Amino acid sequence: MTKMRASGKKSVSIKDVAKLAGVSVSSVSRYLNGGSNVSPASQKKIAQAIETLNYRPSALARALVREINPAIAVVTINSSQLGPTQMLGGIEARARERGASITISVPETDRREDILNSLHMAADQNPLGIIFMYPDMVDENISDFFPLEGPYVMVTGQQTMGAHEVSLCDQEGGEIITRYLLSLGHKTVYHVAVPVRLEYNRRLQGWRKALENTGSYIPDPIICGWDPEDAREIGRRLALNDDVTAVFAGNDELAIGLISGLRDMGKRVPDDVSVAGFDDHPLSGFWDPGLTTIHQEFIRAGRESVDLLLRQIPQYQENPDGGITDANGDETEISKKSLDIHGKLIIRNSTGAPRQEK
Amino acid sequence: MTKMRASGKKSVSIKDVAKLAGVSVSSVSRYLNGGSNVSPASQKKIAQAIETLNYRPSALARALVREINPAIAVVTINSSQLGPTQMLGGIEARARERGASITISVPETDRREDILNSLHMAADQNPLGIIFMYPDMVDENISDFFPLEGPYVMVTGQQTMGAHEVSLCDQEGGEIITRYLLSLGHKTVYHVAVPVRLEYNRRLQGWRKALENTGSYIPDPIICGWDPEDAREIGRRLALNDDVTAVFAGNDELAIGLISGLRDMGKRVPDDVSVAGFDDHPLSGFWDPGLTTIHQEFIRAGRESVDLLLRQIPQYQENPDGGITDANGDETEISKKSLDIHGKLIIRNSTGAPRQEK
DNA sequence: CTGAAAGCGCTTACAG
DNA sequence: CTGAAAGCGCTTACAG
Structure with missing residues (x-):
């Protein structure tokens, strides 16, 4: 029973406990699983054996037998x-x-x-x-x-x-933040996208949708890597284009990289260009300027x-406190199968109205 | 054999495969484990059965029997x-x-x-x-x-x-960064400590040691929470004390919070007070000013x-590419049992010489 | 090359 | 209340 482990340590099994306690393995098992149908006397002996052997049931074996x-x-x-x-x-x-x-x-x-x-x-x-x-x-x-x-x-x-x-709800979030930027008076909003397959880049899709719905000019999205350094590069390039007055970055890290790049070229945020992020990174509120973003839960x-x-x-199934199943034990509401977690617009100081023309 | 799972799906076992392939369980097992001692004919049948049943061995059972x-x-x-x-x-x-x-x-x-x-x-x-x-x-x-x-x-x-x-090597790191701050000309360095039991706060200990070794004044460490917001509060308080010209924060997030608090009160970093962090957070280099810190691997x-x-x-044990065991299979070097990973001082712009007296 | 048997550490009916 | 037996899904000697 006392076998060696991979580690070379010996491991004690339920058999060892049974033997030491002088009862059957079944009894030990019963004891382990609630103690019903085990005499107080046995319980005591088993408890003691477990204690002295420092026994712990194998989660593996349990999982196997309990399926x-x-x-x-x-x-x-x-x-x-x-x-x-x-x-x-x-x-x-x-x-x-x-x-x-x-x-x-x-x-x-x-x-x-x-x-x-x-x-x-x-x-x-x-x-x-x-x-x-x-x-x-x-x-x-x-x-x-x-x-x-x-x-x-x-x-x-x-x-x-x-x-x-x-x-x-990334699409919704992308739409909301883009609309917000437009509402500030920007002619359009550029997008620095997170490196996600286009068909599944919901943030980008929300951005595009907002632009379409308002009849705004739709610039090509700029695909970025995950590294803020990439965004910085992009920021430097974007700084060259005076038409760029508002940029929505696919996440806060990229927004931060972007701002650095913009500043490298002498642009001020938000005076010269507004920058918004996404996620509400724990540090976004501490940034200078604080990042306007979509808070994600x-x-x-x-x-x-x-x-x-x-x-x-x-x-x-937790009927008690939720009523998740009905009388038949069937699922009551389809909606319980899926869930939308909505983002929330957080307005801080990295965004503002565009500068007066020329 | 085909039992139900918790999920209600049926799961196929090695027995099912054996039956369908028309061989013994042992043979299937052998096939699974390298295929030695299994005739090509059997291999084919087994492979097919596995394929059609979409069989995957249970990691649980394996772990149990292989111990x-x-x-x-x-x-x-x-x-x-x-x-x-x-x-x-x-x-x-x-x-x-x-x-x-x-x-x-x-x-x-x-x-x-x-x-x-x-x-x-x-x-x-x-x-x-x-x-x-x-x-x-x-x-x-x-x-x-x-x-x-x-x-x-x-x-x-x-x-x-x-x-x-x-x-x-937190202590070493704390010492290094404190020394660096002192080398810039600061009379002393304040410490905003991470909420870790004092006896085990190595960063703090390193800081103290550096101060002691240079005979500098040792202010009480300021214990902070994990939330940068806490550090911001502390920053506001510290801003009131003109003796504070250099602060070492227990980690970069706190350093960032601290800087915010300092700025809230009109202090400039690093002109009025130098702030250093610890860890080299991925965003620390993008901060304005870039954070001086200890890079941790x-x-x-x-x-x-x-x-x-x-x-x-x-x-x-991976003898092949490392010589980790000697001829007897014993560990060769004690040092292999533990490892020091040294931090590295990263100098950026959040630190500088103190302003000229008055 | 191949199958029957024993065993891994547990649990669960099943007879007492 | 209690123990012997069968079984979970695998692997590993052991005889062929």
């Missing part, structure tokens, strides 16, 4: 970005509250095979389900990856899959995605 | 801070390269019981080992938590445990901690 592993697998690309980081925090916290552990895997690259591989590795653990962050950043069609067996939820920039999805998105996932699992 | 779960458990507090975030990225990437998955658990609070709980939950998965980030931020003595069974590595601000530890720290952990596990 349910209380773990949530999260797969994410761009794990170092603000959104994924904050969402992971939310997922982690909510998972803990609900008694689930979390496993994370990030694909080596954006390519189909790597993503599939990550998704499969995640599924192999027989987790409660998979939370897939930003599938729409992948340069492939999502439907190619799913259905994987088992529950899942996607966190996306925009509702598209139809089910089990929490959406950050990433942490909440993470938490909600856990609930959305667990809602698909019978054992985790 | 080794190729997963690294990382437990961390303050998971949303820059350091942990970046380290997690490094851990994740390196773990992937070395064929391990990763599991993360963050204690609910800093209290002993919660930490122990996280540590135990991690250990219950029978992982390859545990990477414990910033144990020294915990308000308890580390030795209380270990030895837990199995391999582990700590990532700390300063080498203290003696073994299996990667240290970020968090990602590398994460990667190294994985290697340090795996080095404790026979199956992962």
Whole structure:
């Protein structure tokens, strides 16, 4: 029974406990699972044996026999970005509250095979389900990856899959911030886009839509990398063009890089050009000037995605405090399957009215 | 064999494959594990069965029987801070390269019981080992938590445990940056400290040491929260004191908050007061003024901690490219058990000589 | 090359 | 209340 581990340490099993306590393995198991049908005497002996052996049941064996592993697998690309980081925090916290552990895997690259591989590795653990962050950043069609067996939820920039999805409403946000900039009096708004496949770049789409709807001139979007340094370069170039009076950057980091570039060339923000970001990075309010941006509730998105996932699992249905299932145990509202998390416009000082003509 | 999962989906097992392929379970297993001793004919049939059933071996069952779960458990507090975030990225990437998955658990609070709980939950998965980030931020003595069974590595601000530890050399960094500030001509340097238990606040200790060694006046350190807003408050207060010409903040976010507070009160940085941070946050170079700071190699720290952990596990010993074990398979160098990762002074524009007296 | 058997550490009916 | 047995999905000697 006392076997060696990979580490060379010996690990104690339920058999050891049973032997030391002088009872059967079944009894120990019963004790472990609530103690019903175990005499006080046995309980005492077992408790003692566990104590002296420093026994802990193997989560692995349990998961195997119970056919349910209380773990949530999260797969994410761009794990170092603000959104994924904050969402992971939310997922982690909510998972803990609900008694689930979390496993994370990030694909080596954006390519189909790597993503599939990550998704499969995640599924192999027989987790409660998979939370897939930003599938729409992948340069492939999502439907190619799913259905994987088992529950899942996607966190996306925009509702598209139809089910089990929490959406950050990026398009709406892009539209709102662009409109705001236009409302300030700018003729048009330039866009420095985050490096996401165009069809799935919702922020960009919102920007375009706002421009279209107001009949404004639509400049080509400028595709940027994730590095603020790239945005700085772009800022320097943009500074050369006096038609540029307002720029919406795909996220706050890029907005910050952009402002640096603009300043490198002597432009003032917002006097010469207004710059808005997206996300409401924790430091955005401290910037000088404070960044006008769209606040995203990433942490909440993470938490909600856990609930959305667990809602698909019978054992985790939480009728008591929510009325999530009806009398038949069926899902009551379609809306419970997906969720929109709306961004909020935060107006600070990096944006303002354009300078008077000439 | 085809059982239901928690999700209600059926899952296919090795038995199903064996049956469909018309061979024994053993043969399928052999096929799965390299295919030696399986006739080409069988291989074909098995491959086909796997394909049509869409079979994937259960990682759980494998881990159980092999008595080794190729997963690294990382437990961390303050998971949303820059350091942990970046380290997690490094851990994740390196773990992937070395064929391990990763599991993360963050204690609910800093209290002993919660930490122990996280540590135990991690250990219950029978992982390859545990990477414990910033144990020294915990308000308890580390030795209380270990030895837990199995391999582990700590990532700390300063080498203290003696073994299996990667240290970020915070004290050295604090000393270096304080000395730099002094070298600029400042009479002394104030410190806005990160909310870490004093005995383990290495950055603070380095600062104090530099002051002591140069015989400078040692002001009381100002304890701050993690929120830059707290630092802003402190900045406003500090602005009232004309003796304050140089401040070293416990990290870049706080430095940024501090600068905001100083400016709120009309102080200029660095003209009126120099401010230095710590970590070299990705945005620090874009700040205006650029932040003088200590660059920390968090990602590398994460990667190294994985290697340090795996080095404790026979199956992962990598003789080929490193000579990590000697002829007897013993560890050759003590130094391989722990690692110092030195920070690097980055001089930017938030610091300068003090203004001429009056 | 191949299959039957035993075993990993647990849990869950099933008879007492 | 209690123990023996079967089983979770795999792997690993062991005999052919």
